[in-house]
Amino acid sequence: MLSCSLAVPFPYRPRGAKLPAQPALRPSAPPSTSVAFLAESISARLSGPDRDVTGIELRDQAIQPGDLFAALPGRHSHGAEYAAAAIERGAVAVLTDEAGVDVLGADPDVPVIVAANPRGVLGNISATIYGEPSERLKVIGVTGTSGKTTTSYLIEAGLTAAGLKPGLIGTIETRIDGHRVPSALTTPEAPQLQALLALMVEQGTDAVVMEVSSHALSLGRVDGTRFEVGAFTNLSQDHMDFHKDFDDYFAAKARLFAKDSTVRAEHAVVCIDDEWGVRMAGVAGDSAVTVSTTTDADWTVENVEIAPGGSQSFDIDAPAGTIHATVRMPGRYNVANALLAVAACAAVGVEPAAAVPGIATVDVPGRVERVDRGQDFLAVVDYAHKPDALEKVITMLRESTVGRVAVVVGAGGDRDAEKRPIMGAVSARLADLLIVTDDNPRSEDPATIRSAIVAGATAEQGRAEIREIGDRAGAIAQAVAWAKPGDVVLVAGKGHEVGQDIGGVKYPFDDREVLADALESRVGK
Numbered sequence: 045m046l047s048c049s050l051a052v053p054f055p056y057r058p059r060g061a062k063l064p065a066q067p068a069l070r071p072s073a074p075p076s077t078s079v080a081f082l083a084e085s086i087s088a089r090l091s092g093p094d095r096d097v098t099g100i101e102l103r104d105q106a107i108q109p110g111d112l113f114a115a116l117p118g119r120h121s122h123g124a125e126y127a128a129a130a131i132e133r134g135a136v137a138v139l140t141d142e143a144g145v146d147v148l149g150a151d152p153d154v155p156v157i158v159a160a161n162p163r164g165v166l167g168n169i170s171a172t173i174y175g176e177p178s179e180r181l182k183v184i185g186v187t188g189t190s191g192k193t194t195t196s197y198l199i200e201a202g203l204t205a206a207g208l209k210p211g212l213i214g215t216i217e218t219r220i221d222g223h224r225v226p227s228a229l230t231t232p233e234a235p236q237l238q239a240l241l242a243l244m245v246e247q248g249t250d251a252v253v254m255e256v257s258s259h260a261l262s263l264g265r266v267d268g269t270r271f272e273v274g275a276f277t278n279l280s281q282d283h284m285d286f287h288k289d290f291d292d293y294f295a296a297k298a299r300l301f302a303k304d305s306t307v308r309a310e311h312a313v314v315c316i317d318d319e320w321g322v323r324m325a326g327v328a329g330d331s332a333v334t335v336s337t338t339t340d341a342d343w344t345v346e347n348v349e350i351a352p353g354g355s356q357s358f359d360i361d362a363p364a365g366t367i368h369a370t371v372r373m374p375g376r377y378n379v380a381n382a383l384l385a386v387a388a389c390a391a392v393g394v395e396p397a398a399a400v401p402g403i404a405t406v407d408v409p410g411r412v413e414r415v416d417r418g419q420d421f422l423a424v425v426d427y428a429h430k431p432d433a434l435e436k437v438i439t440m441l442r443e444s445t446v447g448r449v450a451v452v453v454g455a456g457g458d459r460d461a462e463k464r465p466i467m468g469a470v471s472a473r474l475a476d477l478l479i480v481t482d483d484n485p486r487s488e489d490p491a492t493i494r495s496a497i498v499a500g501a502t503a504e505q506g507r508a509e510i511r512e513i514g515d516r517a518g519a520i521a522q523a524v525a526w527a528k529p530g531d532v533v534l535v536a537g538k539g540h541e542v543g544q545d546i547g548g549v550k551y552p553f554d555d556r557e558v559l560a561d562a563l564e565s566r567v568g569k
């Protein structure tokens with residue numbers, strides 16, 4: 045249930061001030077393209093005179109002089125409502141639909157391209173404006189419910205170790221040539237994505253590994269991108285607010301692999317550890333390369349050994365022979381992520397032996413990240429914010445200790461409400477203490493979100509004692525106070541995030557810092 049504004053005051057004070065907005069990443073000198081040419085390329089009507097454009101944007105606040113403003117119909121408003129502001133900032137043309145023309149009025153100051161479905165042509169138009177950058181890059185798209193970020197980091201490290209100069213685009217950040225910029229979305233909107241790819245070409249990047257979300261595939265954000273490789277991790281419950289049902293969710297992911305898709309990757313590398321992977325390999329066809337840690341596949345693993353610190357070593361049985369590999373991150377699923385990464389590197393011509401030394405060095409921020417302040421128990425921050433990921437990380441931590449396990453977790457507002465009780469049930473079944481707290485409530489009443497998690501946890505009648513503490517810092521402090529030597533405290537759901545979205549405003553909040561503060565106060569006692 046969504047509420048437009050916060051119905052109740054927050055029971056705690058947000059920490060600090062609003063976070064700053066993300067900077068724009070653009071190539072320095074894109075060539076200019078004529079508006080008439082663009083209209084013709086998508087068989088759309090052009091009203092008004094021809095002009096040259098040098099960029100494209102769909103948020104009026106991000107317009108740069110010379111841009112085409114894509115005024116799209118949205119859930120909250122029509123982009124055409126912001127056209128005047130965009131033109132004020134320097135937009136020289138507008139792309140919109142008939143409804144947008146009505147909003148613009150009879151005589152806008154700039155030429156207007158009128159398309160029946162402007163979102164549907166945005167990817168191709170953006171790619172044209174920025175000179176089809178993906179044609180000059182080896183683009184590897186990673187999709188699936190869990191493991192996209194981790195696998196992308198592993199692939200990036202494998203490519204780097206092999207002497208390539210890769211860029212990375214994903215949930216945490218964009219990385220180009222050693223520079224890092226935090227991300228707003230897992231997969232950027234098409235104008236930002238094509239600008240980024242063009243910037244990467246300009247910087248001499250030769251390969252790009254990018255996370256491809258199901259939203260991106262459904263909304264056409266990656267249209268106009270040529271993928272050399274598509275890699276699939278797995279599929280489980282998520283985004284049921286956006287997709288009609290599981291088949292619809294699967295169909296969105298399948299756009300990266302299906303024969304009739306305009307964004308079909310040239311090579312498919314598919315993890316078949318779950319039944320959805322088996323289905324996806326079928327969609328991709330006979331040329332798909334399969335990998336698995338659990339069943340027969342083109343690439344498999346054996347002799348997995350876990351070192352005391354949690355890192356894992358294993359042998360990869362690849363078509364060209366056996367190779368020894370290691371991954372620092374614990375959990376069987378990280379062996380699957382590493383295996384998929386080595387196979388994806390191979391799909392762009394990198395020898396497994398060249399990739400594995402890079403893969404062995406990777407830690408991903410906020411993924412099973414330990415916070416150590418000299419305490420006598422294990423304290424971990426993890427991004428698990430979906431039922432399957434939460435189940436996997438709690439199970440892994442349970443198996444790594446003889447002590448008890450505390451889980452501090454919430455769920456995001458304005459997102460898949462169906463998963464909330466399942467997150468509660470999973471935690472109540474597997475943990476000894478469950479503290480239900482706030483994640484990013486966004487526009488929702490945080491108490492409503494917590495109640496749904498608590499309801500699922502209570503109905504499960506699991507082993508965990510259940511507590512509800514909205515204040516995330518207070519919840520973390522309670523878990524730390526509860527822990528005895530040998531126990532584990534898992535703070536789940538926000539991982540690398542440095543902000544908490546409360547009522548649409550992002551306030552600084554970093555689980556790792558808050559956990560470290562709580563540990564220091566306890567150790568200092």
Ligand SMILES: CC(=O)N[C@H]1[C@@H](OP(=O)(O)OP(=O)(O)OC[C@H]2O[C@@H](n3ccc(=O)[nH]c3=O)[C@H](O)[C@@H]2O)O[C@H](CO)[C@@H](O)[C@@H]1O[C@H](C)C(=O)N[C@@H](C)C(=O)N[C@H](CCC(=O)O)C(=O)O
Pocket residue numbers: 102103104105114115116117118119120121122123124126228229230231232233257258259260263
């Ligand atoms: C469902 C979804 O993806 N919605 C995206 C969509 O929103 P919308 O169509 O409802 O747009 P709207 O807010 O009504 O605005 C209409 C138009 O006016 C423009 N506008 C709006 C306000 C303004 O001040 N100025 C302005 O120009 C907007 O840019 C837009 O073109 O277009 C907006 C503009 O780009 C996006 O910001 C918005 O993503 C929202 C923020 C979002 O949270 N998306 C998430 C769910 C998402 O995409 N997640 C995936 C998956 C992550 C995962 O795997 O967990 C991701 O790839 O990140």
Ligand SMILES: Nc1ncnc2c1ncn2[C@@H]1O[C@H](COP(=O)(O)OP(=O)(O)OP(=O)(O)O)[C@@H](O)[C@H]1O
Pocket residue numbers: 188189190191192193194195215230255277278377378380381410411412426427428429432433434436437539
């Ligand atoms: N292969 C996997 N299978 C199941 N769970 C995984 C896997 N890899 C990682 N996880 C779990 O999921 C969490 C998120 O991992 P990661 O960020 O790599 O996935 P993601 O697909 O990028 O997630 P998101 O879509 O939320 O950004 C991890 O912290 C871990 O708990």
